[in-house]
Amino acid sequence: MNTKCSVFIATSVDGFIARTEGELDWLTGGETSEVDEDYGYQNFIDTVDALIMGRNTFDKVLTFEEWPYSKKVNVLTNRSLKIPEKLSDVVVIMSGSPQEIVDQLSNEGFHHFYIDGGKTIQNFLKAGLIQEIILTRIPVIIGSGIPLFGPVGNDIKLEHVSTRSFKNGFVQSKYNVIPVAIQGH
Known part of the structure; x- marks a missing residue:
């Protein structure tokens, strides 16, 4: 079974993916956003078969003016x-461990998963299922909010693949997650 789980997400410089109440108003970078720039999102999403997101993220996406996904979304x-x-x-409700979710979707013929939502990303990382992280840092410090990462038990080593900077100050880095077996844990 050849599956891949990827994260494509933005954080404030201080590591938050949303304000404490889930607000994303800081994400655009204010007046400095590049109107025609998608920061590699379309190229990324074109490689994805399905999304796996947490309930809180789904609830937030439902408040957007338009549904942003053309792929199957598993909540x-x-x-x-x-x-x-x-x-x-296009939306399916699921529950189970990260491994059970990946196994079930793989058996349905899906292979590349976009993992989204703070707790969901954290749980998939802890389970050793994330292979790739594309992280865009927005040049703002919001001071508090929902963190991208939380306690992980053991260090999770990353291999830096590339970093791009944009005119508006956004900095995007791509990392491969080094499997635990290779890390020697």
Whole structure:
């Protein structure tokens, strides 16, 4: 089974993916955003078969003016969730361990997964399932909020692949996650 789990996410310079209440108003970089720049998102999403996101992230995406995904979205939750009718063909509710989720979706023919949402990313990292992290740092310090990373148990070593900077100060780095077996843990 040849699967890949990738993260494509932005953080404030101080490592937060959202404000404490989930607000993303700081993400655009204010007046300095590059209108026609997608920061490599389209190239990335073109390689993805399906998204796996946490419930809180899904709830936030539902507040966007338009549904931003053309791929299957798997929402991880143990709570009751009503999927809007217009999304019933593309959104599926799932629960289970990260490995169970990946195994089930792999058996359905999906191979490259976009992992999104703070807790979901943290759980997939702890399970050793993330192979690639594309992290864009927005030039703002928000002071508090929802962190991208939390306690991991053991160090997770990364191999730097590339870094790009944009005119507006955004800095994007791509990393490969070194498998634990190779790290010697």
